[in-house]
Amino acid sequence: MTEMAGTIDVVAAQIGSGRAGATSGDAALSVRGLTVSYAEKPAVFSVDATFEAGAMTAIIGPNGAGKSTLLKACLGIVPRLSGDVELFGQPLEQARHRIAYVPQRASVDWDFPATVLDVVKMGLYRSVGLFGRLKGAPEARARNSLERVGMVGFADRQIGQLSGGQQQRVFLARALAQGADLYLLDEPFAGVDAATERAIVDVLKTLKSEGKTVIAVHHDLATVAEYFDRVFMINVRPVAEGPVSEAFKAETLVAAYGGRLAATHVDELALAGTRV
Amino acid sequence: MTPLLDALFLQAGYNAALVAIGAGLLGFAGGATGTFLLLRKRALLSDAAAHATLPGVALAFIVMVALGGDGRNLAGLLLGSAITAGIGLVTIQWIVARTRLTEDAAIGAVLGVFFGIGIVLLTVIQTMSSGRQAGLEDFLLGSTAGMLRQDALVIAGGGALALALTWALRRPMTLVAFDAEYATAAGFKVSRIDLIMMLAALAVTVIGLKVVGLVLIVALLIIPPVAARFWTESVGRMIWIAGAIGGVSGYVGAAVSASAPNLPTGPLIVLVAAAAFVASLLFAPVRGVAAALIRQRRFKSRVHHRQGLLAIARQEPIREPFTLRLLQRENLIRADGVPTEDGRAAAAKVSRDERRWDIARRIHQDAGLTGRYDGLTPIEDVFTADEIGEFDRRIGPPVAVGG
Numbered sequence: 301m302t303e304m305a306g307t308i309d310v311v312a313a314q315i316g317s318g319r320a321g322a323t324s325g326d327a328a329l330s331v332r333g334l335t336v337s338y339a340e341k342p343a344v345f346s347v348d349a350t351f352e353a354g355a356m357t358a359i360i361g362p363n364g365a366g367k368s369t370l371l372k373a374c375l376g377i378v379p380r381l382s383g384d385v386e387l388f389g390q391p392l393e394q395a396r397h398r399i400a401y402v403p404q405r406a407s408v409d410w411d412f413p414a415t416v417l418d419v420v421k422m423g424l425y426r427s428v429g430l431f432g433r434l435k436g437a438p439e440a441r442a443r444n445s446l447e448r449v450g451m452v453g454f455a456d457r458q459i460g461q462l463s464g465g466q467q468q469r470v471f472l473a474r475a476l477a478q479g480a481d482l483y484l485l486d487e488p489f490a491g492v493d494a495a496t497e498r499a500i501v502d503v504l505k506t507l508k509s510e511g512k513t514v515i516a517v518h519h520d521l522a523t524v525a526e527y528f529d530r531v532f533m534i535n536v537r538p539v540a541e542g543p544v545s546e547a548f549k550a551e552t553l554v555a556a557y558g559g560r561l562a563a564t565h566v567d568e569l570a571l572a573g574t575r576v
Numbered sequence: 577m578t579p580l581l582d583a584l585f586l587q588a589g590y591n592a593a594l595v596a597i598g599a600g601l602l603g604f605a606g607g608a609t610g611t612f613l614l615l616r617k618r619a620l621l622s623d624a625a626a627h628a629t630l631p632g633v634a635l636a637f638i639v640m641v642a643l644g645g646d647g648r649n650l651a652g653l654l655l656g657s658a659i660t661a662g663i664g665l666v667t668i669q670w671i672v673a674r675t676r677l678t679e680d681a682a683i684g685a686v687l688g689v690f691f692g693i694g695i696v697l698l699t700v701i702q703t704m705s706s707g708r709q710a711g712l713e714d715f716l717l718g719s720t721a722g723m724l725r726q727d728a729l730v731i732a733g734g735g736a737l738a739l740a741l742t743w744a745l746r747r748p749m750t751l752v753a754f755d756a757e758y759a760t761a762a763g764f765k766v767s768r769i770d771l772i773m774m775l776a777a778l779a780v781t782v783i784g785l786k787v788v789g790l791v792l793i794v795a796l797l798i799i800p801p802v803a804a805r806f807w808t809e810s811v812g813r814m815i816w817i818a819g820a821i822g823g824v825s826g827y828v829g830a831a832v833s834a835s836a837p838n839l840p841t842g843p844l845i846v847l848v849a850a851a852a853f854v855a856s857l858l859f860a861p862v863r864g865v866a867a868a869l870i871r872q873r874r875f876k877s878r879v880h881h882r883q884g885l886l887a888i889a890r891q892e893p894i895r896e897p898f899t900l901r902l903l904q905r906e907n908l909i910r911a912d913g914v915p916t917e918d919g920r921a922a923a924a925k926v927s928r929d930e931r932r933w934d935i936a937r938r939i940h941q942d943a944g945l946t947g948r949y950d951g952l953t954p955i956e957d958v959f960t961a962d963e964i965g966e967f968d969r970r971i972g973p974p975v976a977v978g979g
Contacts, residue, residue, distance in 0.1 A: 375761040393763075401761035408755045412615065413809045422754070425747045426762050458809045478762070 334383030423477035465496030603826025605735030607800030628664025630694025718789030718842030
């Protein structure tokens with residue numbers, strides 16, 4: 301245990317030095333001193349993090365490392381024990397309309413009386429208000445979002461009839477309809493088919509090319525280097541942060557995942573990382 | 577039957593008409609409001625609130641008598657019931673937030689304790705004063721005897737309020753019921769929306785106490801939306817269908833009760849709603865059991881139809897009796913199992929479509945199109961004529977199927 305803590309300290313020192321060189325872009329999302337705890341066990345402890353605007357960042361770490369909790373705490377979905385959150389330099393509540401959140405698809409009951417188009421329109425509830433019209437321009441906008449994820453033919457389908465990958469695309473379309481600047485995704489590739497994974501990556505890369513910021517909790521270490529340009533590695537405490545080529549290395553992976561990742565696997569992944 | 581018909585057509589006197597209309601309005605408000613309780617999975621919470629009204633009714637009676645007033649003043653009793661129901665809800669929230677108990681345990685505990693206190697207080701009242709307390713027991717199972725015009729107005733006003741809240745907040749309440757985390761992230765105050773939803777349900781509960789009774793009022797909030805769910809896949813329509821089912825149940829139940837004064841009103845209303853539920857469960861075209869059975873049978877027939885034709889195309893024997901009967905009925909095979917002219921043509925088409933799908937999957941990588949391949953959707957529904965022409969060009973000329 302003490303050995304483990306020691307490793308983290310060493311790498312944390314490296315993060316400190318690395319961050320000085322990575323302040324070129326503005327921060328889309330920054331958190332300071334963020335701690336979240338369930339009962340008295342911290343799920344996320346004392347996290348300082350800066351997510352660069354216009355980048356695609358993967359949040360990675362082992363199971364139970366607090367990846368999803370970090371995202372939810374930033375959005376106020378789970379209460380913060382301490383720490384504050386800024387979006388584009390403003391307090392969270394003032395800039396909330398600039399975020400779109402894509403939750404894990406397993407977090408909702410899909411046997412809900414709604415069609416695909418109904419769910420995508422939920423992304424417009426905030427902007428049209430309680431009594432604003434959802435037909436006309438807003439509906440066209442919702443359909444356009446479905447078009448972007450290749451689901452426009454499913455608009456009138458009941459959501460209970462969708463496959464896992466289609467459910468994920470609908471959630472992404474709902475976020476797109478919001479027209480946000482920052483997209484926070486919680487494991488968007490978990491349990492989806494290969495075609496959906498490609499479609500989602502394409503949409504995310506398009507968002508980046510439009511100058512949007514993408515932050516995703518990601519599980520599959522093999523695709524980190526291919527899909528993302530930055531990583532934020534966490535195991536309750538922050539472990540490493542920076543461009544994939546710098547922060548996604550054998551030593552940071554060992555620090556984050558410990559013995560749970562076979563040494564050979566680490567080499568392989570670190571190689572994939574350095575190729576970029 | 578005549579007294580019932582009179583009551584149904586508002587011919588059984590001014591008071592009976594008043595009661596039927598009041599109960600109908602109550603039922604409508606209950607069904608519409610209950611839609612979101614059901615979707616948010618809060619049905620039992622409102623049952624706990626309903627049972628927690630009893631100590632409030634009893635305490636309000638005691639206080640009003642002690643102050644020298646009329647213990648049966650309806651406004652006073654309803655105010656008391658709303659207060660203890662609110663305390664019950666807050667207690668449940670506190671238990672869930674501060675202890676390791678789950679919500680169902682908290683609901684059970686609060687429901688039992690508050691109802692128990694209420695029953696004890698009712699007994700105390702019976703020993704305390706004589707005669708004047710008669711009628712408090714009606715709050716348990718509901719009664720329409722002696723309902724006044726102002727009571728009906730209270731129901732109409734409270735019901736309209738609950739309905740207006742539900743309608744005005746249908747979008748945020750839909751969002752919170754479907755995906756509370758997303759709603760929070762988008763900036764909706766989930767706890768405030770939940771509170772308003774519970775207030776609307778509480779309003780229906782309190783105004784319904786006298787007519788339906790606290791034991792069964794939850795049924796008026798839950799059964800109509802459950803029944804409505806069988807008829808629609810849209811929240812917007814579900815609100816109005818549930819309201820209509822609740823309204824009819826309230827109206828008919830109260831009319832029956834008026835024509836047979838010995839029967840308690842609440843249980844009658846709930847039984848009418850339950851009949852609507854059973855009818856919906858069985859016969860609703862969208863999610864009803866009968867519709868599902870018919871769809872399943874049709875699907876089975878399509879599967880066997882296709883399998884049989886493929887067997888003919890491959891010149892294999894058909895063994896399943898169901899397939900044989902099906903194809904015989906459609907004159908695709910003769911009684912001795914030999915394919916007819918039509919049967920051979922249909923088999924050729926099925927086997928050709930199979931090959932078209934093979935090509936389609938190679939050409940179109942789009943899962944949105946080829947993902948619709950299930951062997952049963954006609955290929956003409958998925959691809960245009962010129963696309964199918966392209967598949968045929970790659971397959972080559974048609975091949976005759978022998979028989």
